[in-house]
Amino acid sequence: MRKPFFRPxxxxxLLPAAxxxxxxxxxxxxxxxxxxxxxxxxxxxxxxxSLSGTMAISEVTVKNSEMLAIEEINAKGGVLGKKLEAVxxxxxxxxxxxxxxxxxLIKKDKVATVFGGWTSASRKAMLPVFERNKALLWYPVQYExxxxxxxxxxxxxxxxxQIVPGLDYLKEKxxxxxYLVGSDYVFPRTANKIIKAYAKAxxxxxxxxxxxxxxxxxxxxxxxxxxxxKPDAVFNTLNGDSNVAFFKQLKSAGFDAAKLPVMSVSIAxxxxxxxxxxxxxxxxxxxxxxxxxxxEQNAAFVKAFQAKHKGAVTSDPMEAGYNAVHLWAAAVTKAxxxxxxxxxxxxxxxxxxxxxxxxxxxGPTQHVHKTARIGVIQPDGLIKEVWSxxxxxxxxxxxxxxxxxxxxx
Amino acid sequence: MSxxxxxxxxxxxxxxxxxxxxxxxxxxxxxxxxxxxxxxAIAALGIGLAWGQGGMLTLGQGVFFGLGGYAxxxxxxxxxxxxxxxxxxxxSGVEHLPALWKPFGNVGIALAAVxxxxxAIAVVxxxxxxxxxxxxxxxxxxxxxxxxxxxxxLVGQQGLTGGTNGLTNFYDVFGRDPEAExxxxxxxxxTAIVLGVLYLGARQLVKSRFGRLLVAVRDxxxxxxxxxxxxATVKTVTFAISAAMAGLAGALFVPxxxxxxxxxxxxxxxxxLVVAVAVGGRYALAGAVLxxxxxxxxxxxxxxxxxxxxxxxxxxxxxxVMTLAPKGAVGLYEQARDALARRRGVPAPAxxxxxxxxx
Numbered sequence: 001m002r003k004p005f006f007r008p009x010x011x012x013x014l015l016p017a018a019x020x021x022x023x024x025x026x027x028x029x030x031x032x033x034x035x036x037x038x039x040x041x042x043x044x045x046x047x048x049x050s051l052s053g054t055m056a057i058s059e060v061t062v063k064n065s066e067m068l069a070i071e072e073i074n075a076k077g078g079v080l081g082k083k084l085e086a087v088x089x090x091x092x093x094x095x096x097x098x099x100x101x102x103x104x105l106i107k108k109d110k111v112a113t114v115f116g117g118w119t120s121a122s123r124k125a126m127l128p129v130f131e132r133n134k135a136l137l138w139y140p141v142q143y144e145x146x147x148x149x150x151x152x153x154x155x156x157x158x159x160x161x162q163i164v165p166g167l168d169y170l171k172e173k174x175x176x177x178x179y180l181v182g183s184d185y186v187f188p189r190t191a192n193k194i195i196k197a198y199a200k201a202x203x204x205x206x207x208x209x210x211x212x213x214x215x216x217x218x219x220x221x222x223x224x225x226x227x228x229x230k231p232d233a234v235f236n237t238l239n240g241d242s243n244v245a246f247f248k249q250l251k252s253a254g255f256d257a258a259k260l261p262v263m264s265v266s267i268a269x270x271x272x273x274x275x276x277x278x279x280x281x282x283x284x285x286x287x288x289x290x291x292x293x294x295x296e297q298n299a300a301f302v303k304a305f306q307a308k309h310k311g312a313v314t315s316d317p318m319e320a321g322y323n324a325v326h327l328w329a330a331a332v333t334k335a336x337x338x339x340x341x342x343x344x345x346x347x348x349x350x351x352x353x354x355x356x357x358x359x360x361x362x363g364p365t366q367h368v369h370k371t372a373r374i375g376v377i378q379p380d381g382l383i384k385e386v387w388s389x390x391x392x393x394x395x396x397x398x399x400x401x402x403x404x405x406x407x408x409x
Numbered sequence: 410m411s412x413x414x415x416x417x418x419x420x421x422x423x424x425x426x427x428x429x430x431x432x433x434x435x436x437x438x439x440x441x442x443x444x445x446x447x448x449x450a451i452a453a454l455g456i457g458l459a460w461g462q463g464g465m466l467t468l469g470q471g472v473f474f475g476l477g478g479y480a481x482x483x484x485x486x487x488x489x490x491x492x493x494x495x496x497x498x499x500x501s502g503v504e505h506l507p508a509l510w511k512p513f514g515n516v517g518i519a520l521a522a523v524x525x526x527x528x529a530i531a532v533v534x535x536x537x538x539x540x541x542x543x544x545x546x547x548x549x550x551x552x553x554x555x556x557x558x559x560x561x562x563l564v565g566q567q568g569l570t571g572g573t574n575g576l577t578n579f580y581d582v583f584g585r586d587p588e589a590e591x592x593x594x595x596x597x598x599x600t601a602i603v604l605g606v607l608y609l610g611a612r613q614l615v616k617s618r619f620g621r622l623l624v625a626v627r628d629x630x631x632x633x634x635x636x637x638x639x640x641a642t643v644k645t646v647t648f649a650i651s652a653a654m655a656g657l658a659g660a661l662f663v664p665x666x667x668x669x670x671x672x673x674x675x676x677x678x679x680x681x682l683v684v685a686v687a688v689g690g691r692y693a694l695a696g697a698v699l700x701x702x703x704x705x706x707x708x709x710x711x712x713x714x715x716x717x718x719x720x721x722x723x724x725x726x727x728x729x730v731m732t733l734a735p736k737g738a739v740g741l742y743e744q745a746r747d748a749l750a751r752r753r754g755v756p757a758p759a760x761x762x763x764x765x766x767x768x
Binding site for chain 2: 052089090092093094095099101103104107108109120121122127128129132143146184185186189190194213214275366369
């Protein structure tokens with residue numbers, strides 16, 4: 001009894017055939033290319049965040065605030081007389097997926113721009129896609145600097161708007177000996193490189209530098225090491241769940257905010273809820289926006305957001321995402337077109353009053369001028385501003401205006 | 410004989426579909442995605458060989474996929490940097506090119522390493538494990554642990570590997586712009602042809618004396634040993650071949666997708682490959698290929714509609730297949746035929762010998 005040689009292939013042949021016909025229908029989508037998402041009565045914009053996986057908890061909040069901004073713009077009649085249509089994609093906390101979904105948004109959906117990303121890894125994965133396709137990405141999270149892609153607008157802080165002010169604050173408070181704790185990835189490592197250069201130039205001493213894998217939750221050894229080193233303050237670049245374990249174990253070892261201040265740059269209102277306010281109250285953080293930031297714009301933003309999401313807090317990255325949408329819309333209106341090069345040109349020097357105050361886009365770097373704010377975590381989980389730069393700080397992603405930073409990039 | 414001819418005709422028509430119809434019918438962006446699925450299909454083919462034919466449930470193919478991918482990415486990075494340090498080393502505070510990277514500046518060495526490193530590690534592992542007669546679940550757990558450890562190693566050595574970011578941003582793939590449509594088309598053809606050649610090669614292997622021995626080892630390792638063969642050698646060779654396939658898949662994946670990162674190689678992606686093979690039908694090489702293409706296509710299109718829902722569907726599908734159709738989609742045909750035969754009261758054909766099921 002001889003079996004057909006390749007019979008299983010018969011089944012195999014059917015499915016790809018079905019697949020091809022299914023995809024084939026999309027080829028017509030290319031018809032309205034060119035002007036970038038500006039077709040018919042709507043303008044398509046991409047929203048690309050992790051809606052699943054470990055980053056979802058943070059990124060969904062940014063997605064929500066971006067969607068709020070899109071709705072606000074639509075309620076006022078849209079942009080160039082057309083409504084915005086958001087195409088949402090899931091980056092799934094997976095960097096190659098971000099790159100692929102960015103491709104899909106640009107090439108298939110032909111979106112006018114994309115708002116998205118959170119981790120540096122996702123941005124680094126998307127960067128070549130946007131550069132090669134000459135498409136625009138608005139990235140809403142503070143990051144490690146040393147980057148200035150012509151096809152990315154950075155609405156979060158670069159290092160001289162967050163980490164350097166954080167260090168200035170510690171120095172002002174007379175903290176001379178610091179200990180560095182961070183998750184093992186590109187942001188903490190680069191941040192610590194900058195902190196060490198700053199410390200050297202400002203008479204501060206770095207007593208130790210420790211990295212733990214993302215998601216690490218055992219910090220008793222590290223807490224002991226910190227206890228033995230006796231620093232004046234800790235600079236914390238841990239990310240995500242690790243903060244919960246770190247602050248709990250730090251507190252149970254007897255280190256509270258009064259005894260050992262821990263300056264954090266990745267803990268905002270949303271994260272405070274997860275860590276448990278009892279573990280972290282009184283600790284300083286460095287950002288550019290808090291839910292409590294004064295001003296009419298912010299009051300309206302917080303109110304609108306909480307009307308849609310009951311009991312939710314607003315945080316710095318959420319505000320930066322919200323800003324990104326409004327800044328892009330303003331640039332499109334000014335340019336009179338969604339064409340990427342025209343929007344870039346119109347965006348340079350553009351100024352808007354937004355929840356954090358006046359925000360101006362710096363043309364050459366495509367970062368924004370931002371006010372630095374040091375806050376202290378309150379017992380109710382919100383953050384109270386205790387120090388701010390008098391005016392928005394000009395972005396300097398390569399720290400060129402800081403003599404101590406030469407040789408870092 | 411006509412059956413055999415029909416088989417060849419089918420293979421030819423699938424080749425036609427992949428090499429002529431798909432490039433004409435699909436927009437460039439979807440063709441690029443299909444190329445990605447074909448990369449996974451190459452790795453799945455290796456799993457089909459090791460698991461379906463050889464009974465070695467390998468849950469760590471991501472390691473070999475990664476070794477191949479990183480070898481390719483290291484070459485591309487060094488080529489782009491043109492004598493300077495690759496960009497991520499600059500951010501990570503590395504000042505001199507690490508010794509490990511130096512050989513990868515040479516394209517020949519890098520391409521050889523794609524296969525050689527995977528094979529070497531598979532052989533060492535195989536010799537250690539199979540000679541000790543470690544098999545079944547123990548082997549599966551061991552390979553899974555290897556995948557977990559490999560990811561921790563990659564993430565921890567940021568200056569050497571790019572950490573969680575992985576390696577990305579390649580400007581020049583063998584003299585061409587990786588984002589240009591022409592390049593992506595070429596890469597698609599290369600991937601499809603590599604898959605076709607490897608498929609034919611794997612088929613020949615399965616049909617050969619070695620293939621029969623492999624299936625015999627799967628179904629009765631001790632008996633094979635008593636007959637005077639050394640199962641450890643058979644298994645090690647097969648495992649090394651499947652590792653080489655995964656390495657090649659990783660190396661092709663890098664220029665196709667433009668990134669390699671630890672998130673592609675860990676426990677979950679390795680498991681997803683195995684699930685795809687199981688759903689497609691592990692006893693047939695075509696089933697492995699089919700499973701990888703269809704499951705990855707479903708993953709992409711599903712996540713465009715319902716973000717985050719894919720994992721549930723994938724899990725449910727896996728459970729369904731394992732309980733109702735253990736031979737996967739490709740095996741359904743035979744299952745249906747046997748069921749029909751039973752209904753008609755005709756005694757079902759004698760249990761088919763595994764190597765025939767495989768064909």
